[in-house]
Amino acid sequence: MISIRVPCSSANIGPGFDVIGLALSIWLELRVTVGEHTSQPARYNCRVTYEGLGEDSVDLEPDRNLITQTALYVLRCHGMKIFPEGTHVHIVNPIPLGRGLGSSGAAVVAGVALASEVAELSLSKDRILDFCLMIERHPDNVAAALYGGFVGSYLKELNPEDMKRKEIPLAEVLPAPQGGEDTGLTPPIPPHDIGKHIRFPWARDIKCIAIIPDFEVSTAKARKVLPASYEKADVIYNLQRVALLTTALGQSPPNADMIYDGMQDKVHQPYRKGLIPGLTEILRSVTPDKNPGLLGICLSGAGPTILALATNNFDDIANHLISQFKKESITCDWRLLEPAYDGLTVKYESVDTKVKGGMTYADAGVSIDSGNELVRSIKAAVASTRRPGADAEIGGFGGALDLAAAGYSEPPVLIQAIDGVGTKLRIAFAMNDFSTVGIDLVAMNVNDLVVQGAEPLTFMDYYACSQLDVPDAVRFIEGVAKGCIESGCALVGGETAEMPGMYQEKEFDAAGAATGAIKKGQKILPDKDSMQPGDVLLGLPSSGVHSNGFSLVRKILEREGLDFTDKAPWDDSKNVGDSLLTPTRIYVKPLLAAVKQDLLLGMAHITGGGLDDNIPRMLPKHLAAELDVGSWSVPQVLKWLKKTGSVTDKEFARTWNTGLGMVIVVKTENAQGALQVLSDAGETPVQIGKVVKNEGEGVILRGLEHWG
Numbered sequence: 060m061i062s063i064r065v066p067c068s069s070a071n072i073g074p075g076f077d078v079i080g081l082a083l084s085i086w087l088e089l090r091v092t093v094g095e096h097t098s099q100p101a102r103y104n105c106r107v108t109y110e111g112l113g114e115d116s117v118d119l120e121p122d123r124n125l126i127t128q129t130a131l132y133v134l135r136c137h138g139m140k141i142f143p144e145g146t147h148v149h150i151v152n153p154i155p156l157g158r159g160l161g162s163s164g165a166a167v168v169a170g171v172a173l174a175s176e177v178a179e180l181s182l183s184k185d186r187i188l189d190f191c192l193m194i195e196r197h198p199d200n201v202a203a204a205l206y207g208g209f210v211g212s213y214l215k216e217l218n219p220e221d222m223k224r225k226e227i228p229l230a231e232v233l234p235a236p237q238g239g240e241d242t243g244l245t246p247p248i249p250p251h252d253i254g255k256h257i258r259f260p261w262a263r264d265i266k267c268i269a270i271i272p273d274f275e276v277s278t279a280k281a282r283k284v285l286p287a288s289y290e291k292a293d294v295i296y297n298l299q300r301v302a303l304l305t306t307a308l309g310q311s312p313p314n315a316d317m318i319y320d321g322m323q324d325k326v327h328q329p330y331r332k333g334l335i336p337g338l339t340e341i342l343r344s345v346t347p348d349k350n351p352g353l354l355g356i357c358l359s360g361a362g363p364t365i366l367a368l369a370t371n372n373f374d375d376i377a378n379h380l381i382s383q384f385k386k387e388s389i390t391c392d393w394r395l396l397e398p399a400y401d402g403l404t405v406k407y408e409s410v411d412t413k414v415k416g417g418m419t420y421a422d423a424g425v426s427i428d429s430g431n432e433l434v435r436s437i438k439a440a441v442a443s444t445r446r447p448g449a450d451a452e453i454g455g456f457g458g459a460l461d462l463a464a465a466g467y468s469e470p471p472v473l474i475q476a477i478d479g480v481g482t483k484l485r486i487a488f489a490m491n492d493f494s495t496v497g498i499d500l501v502a503m504n505v506n507d508l509v510v511q512g513a514e515p516l517t518f519m520d521y522y523a524c525s526q527l528d529v530p531d532a533v534r535f536i537e538g539v540a541k542g543c544i545e546s547g548c549a550l551v552g553g554e555t556a557e558m559p560g561m562y563q564e565k566e567f568d569a570a571g572a573a574t575g576a577i578k579k580g581q582k583i584l585p586d587k588d589s590m591q592p593g594d595v596l597l598g599l600p601s602s603g604v605h606s607n608g609f610s611l612v613r614k615i616l617e618r619e620g621l622d623f624t625d626k627a628p629w630d631d632s633k634n635v636g637d638s639l640l641t642p643t644r645i646y647v648k649p650l651l652a653a654v655k656q657d658l659l660l661g662m663a664h665i666t667g668g669g670l671d672d673n674i675p676r677m678l679p680k681h682l683a684a685e686l687d688v689g690s691w692s693v694p695q696v697l698k699w700l701k702k703t704g705s706v707t708d709k710e711f712a713r714t715w716n717t718g719l720g721m722v723i724v725v726k727t728e729n730a731q732g733a734l735q736v737l738s739d740a741g742e743t744p745v746q747i748g749k750v751v752k753n754e755g756e757g758v759i760l761r762g763l764e765h766w767g
Contacts, residue, residue, distance in 0.1 A: 066399035068161035073322030080203030111152035129170025157275030159360035164200030183439030207402030260309030281361035322355035449549035458551025497538025513575030585661030649740035675757035
């Protein structure tokens with residue numbers, strides 16, 4: 060059985076009209092089986108059953124139900140007129156219909172995912188978004204439901220003629236079926252990347268109170284009351300507020316005044332007063348001053364649901380709002396919701412009946428089906444890393460690399476590296492955010508390759524957990540794929556290991572291995588024989604802590620009583636966890652540009668052991684590095700950690716990178732050329748010191764008062 064889950068969403072948050080959406084913790088679920096045997100054939104090979112809200116009004120014909128109608132459109136775009144034989148789609152829907160909680164957006168996302176799974180199309184989430192936006196023209200709801208969390212989005216211009224085609228379903232006209240007809244023609248296939256999105260931070264202490272009135276407002280009806288044009292002052296009013304709101308909602312502790320003011324709107328909510336009795340008075344009846352814990356309030360989507368953001372006092376705020384609706388003779392339900400960070404998830408579950416006494420691998424806590432689901436879910440992300448010589452296809456027993464196709468006509472020298480992410484994963488667990496640690500894993504490996512002058516060609520990862528959580532693993536591997544794209548190597552395979560009892564709950568560990576190559580005749584760096592006193596040292600800046608020293612980071616935070624969700628003392632715009640999850644920088648492409656021009660003598664990747672341990676690794680024993688610590692900037696997070704933890708200069712230089720992710724040796728006459736090449740490649744190199752005779756200390760730090 061295939062289980063497809065999509066969260067509901069709230070759009071038009073405050074002034075964010077068709078701009079920002081928030082996925083919320085009520086999930087539409089499809090339970091799908093293929094190959095079901097029935098006595099009577101079903102239309103389009105699809106039997107639809109339903110349980111949940113609006114049960115009496117939901118059409119169960121596959122070409123009239125929005126979910127299966129959407130799936131049929133996607134199938135037709137891929138040359139298929141019907142579902143695979145014996146398809147049964149059971150819909151479980153707790154999302155209130157027509158209440159402004161994204162029921163149609165969730166249905167469209169679920170429908171595209173349904174087609175992708177039953178037809179084995181392996182659509183990536185970005186490609187799913189393209190199909191969704193042909194049907195549901197408002198990217199805020201769709202992007203939030205698809206990607207999860209707090210999302211900003213926009214829709215590119217589409218061909219007006221395509222938009223009139225009868226073959227495309229229309230989500231806005233629910234519940235009346237319209238569009239999606241099979242005219243015998245090939246439907247308009249969406250272009251790639253017609254929608255763009257970005258995920259904003261959301262402070263973990265902000266919850267959502269949804270006040271759900273007992274009546275519906277259709278999207279089409281709500282749109283009709285909007286004017287064709289707006290006053291310039293009203294548009295500016297909204298733009299000013301939405302510019303602040305997306306940042307304010309990610310700050311912890313939240314600023315109630317800024318959020319409440321930032322959620323005011325003059326573009327859509329005022330025009331819906333007639334559709335929702337007492338709307339203006341209800342929205343004005345609660346303020347942070349009158350209702351402790353309240354942050355802001357707005358209409359959710361087209362309405363009539365009211366969404367109140369708060370940190371506490373949830374019952375009192377909800378009861379007050381319900382009493383306001385009661386004055387208009389409207390009864391309401393209310394729910395306390397949280398952001399749904401995973402968005403669309405797909406799981407494959409076994410439906411086999413167990414024979415009494417028969418044991419399976421799943422009984423021991425290892426799910427072969429989940430492993431297979433993960434492979435299906437990540438194929439598109441992995442394929443995006445393909446490069447000449449490596450097709451980046453997974454599912455076999457090993458990853459292949461054709462060196463000749465990769466550009467190596469003669470046997471090269473192969474360089475290999477292996478590394479992990481370390482205890483930085485602890486922060487990812489706490490924040491439930493695995494989108495960046497995959498980049499860290501790649502960075503720790505490919506940066507080690509490039510310091511030897513090698514071009515990274517392939518990467519493989521190892522992911523070990525207690526029980527495989529497919530959405531978490533997908534987010535992690537999508538990060539790995541991003542790191543591979545940034546460094547130019549192909550993700551050619553990996554290993555996922557479920558080991559119940561070895562890890563706790565959702566914890567996992569990850570490691571990776573990279574292979575690179577150096578062309579025949581090219582120097583393998585460091586070129587220690589060519590180094591001499593007077594050679595120049597250059598540095599490339601780090602993005603922060605990178606991936607080392609996190610055990611000490613956590614100790615300092617613990618001593619200060621700081622949670623990962625607290626506002627970062629070193630950065631008012633982020634919380635502690637999000638700031639610390641900033642990924643390790645990947646230096647491959649700028650450094651390879653300098654290597655190709657034979658400008659570098661050696662490089663040191665500043666990882667565990669800091670400056671003190673890593674710089675001597677690229678120098679001959681008779682030479683040392685003399686650095687002027689005032690010549691580069693130390694990131695604010697590292698300054699704060701040093702000061703707050705009372706970390707000595709010596710310990711600072713051997714625990715963290717101090718602001719330098721890479722240190723480079725060049726000849727004096729090549730210094731200017733190297734600086735120029737690195738700058739042209741997008742780096743910001745600085746001259747940080749020189750090579751000197753070793754008199755007993757491998758790294759000499761001058762100007763330590765700058766660290767004081």
